[in-house]
Amino acid sequence: MRASLIQIAVNEEESVDSRRQRVAELVRRQAGSDLVVLPELWTTGAFAYEEFGREAEPLEGPTYEAMAKAASDAGVWLHAGSVPERDPDGPLYNTSLVFSPSGELAAAYRKIHRFGFDKGEAVLMGAGRDLVTVRLPGTTLGVATCYDLRFPELFRSLVDVGAETLVIPAGWPERRRAHWTLLAQARAVENQAFVLACGTAGTHAGVPQAGHSIVVDPWGEVLAEAGPDEEVLTVDFDPAKVAVTREQFPALKDRVLGLEPPRR
Numbered sequence: 001m002r003a004s005l006i007q008i009a010v011n012e013e014e015s016v017d018s019r020r021q022r023v024a025e026l027v028r029r030q031a032g033s034d035l036v037v038l039p040e041l042w043t044t045g046a047f048a049y050e051e052f053g054r055e056a057e058p059l060e061g062p063t064y065e066a067m068a069k070a071a072s073d074a075g076v077w078l079h080a081g082s083v084p085e086r087d088p089d090g091p092l093y094n095t096s097l098v099f100s101p102s103g104e105l106a107a108a109y110r111k112i113h114r115f116g117f118d119k120g121e122a123v124l125m126g127a128g129r130d131l132v133t134v135r136l137p138g139t140t141l142g143v144a145t146c147y148d149l150r151f152p153e154l155f156r157s158l159v160d161v162g163a164e165t166l167v168i169p170a171g172w173p174e175r176r177r178a179h180w181t182l183l184a185q186a187r188a189v190e191n192q193a194f195v196l197a198c199g200t201a202g203t204h205a206g207v208p209q210a211g212h213s214i215v216v217d218p219w220g221e222v223l224a225e226a227g228p229d230e231e232v233l234t235v236d237f238d239p240a241k242v243a244v245t246r247e248q249f250p251a252l253k254d255r256v257l258g259l260e261p262p263r264r
């Protein structure tokens with residue numbers, strides 16, 4: 001299976017419209033890959049809080065339209081990263097869109113863990129509640145977004161519903177790049193799954209982005225890692241390695257659930 005992670009540079013000098021067109025063209029150029037992955041909130045930037053409301057789109061908005069077409073033009077599965085979604089009956093959501101090679105929406109995932117503590121996304125957006133997996137020929141994707149990476153129980157739940165390849169679009173800041181790399185490897189090792197983690201490059205809202213998108217195999221080996229700038233990271237991997245790893249080193253079978261609290 002060939003995956004291409006497009007680590008988009010999100011800078012304020014470029015308008016959202018031109019970035020959308022540029023990214024659609026970049027997706028089209030990945031014809032021949034099976035799966036293309038984009039980062040989190042690449043239209044606005046994950047830290048451009050004032051832009052969320054201004055650039056929010058209905059689910060089937062301009063980014064949806066452009067990415068559905070790009071996926072079908074290229075004939076690829078496209079995890080189109082996330083957009084600020086305006087729910088007509090509710091708040092904004094940080095919503096990821098996954099398209100099939102014919103341009104049909106295969107899944108939408110509303111980010112569960114919102115970043116910012118008492119500001120930013122955590123107060124501006126609503127929280128998703130639903131686990132999302134997508135069946136592709138050869139593997140099942142489990143989807144999560146950026147800050148979700150810090151919550152291992154989410155990934156365990158995805159594994160419990162069949163995830164074998166964990167896809168994580170992000171807008172991770174340079175300041176915590178070490179956490180990004182470490183957590184991507186940890187999620188791969190503990191879940192015996194592939195991790196495809198696609199971040200942004202550039203600087204927006206004064207926050208330099210980490211770049212360094214990364215692909216990790218179920219044994220924790222880094223198959224490919226991007227540099228700090230805009231880049232397409234292409235990697236070939238064998239999804240069957242998940243089953244082989246889980247069979248040869250069956251640690252997931254040794255889970256002990258429902259432990260008792262300490263006795264007083």
Ligand SMILES: O=C(O)CCC(=O)C(=O)O
Binds near residue numbers: 046115150172
């Ligand atoms: O957890 C982090 O350090 C970064 C998270 C983040 O930037 C986000 O979820 O947008």
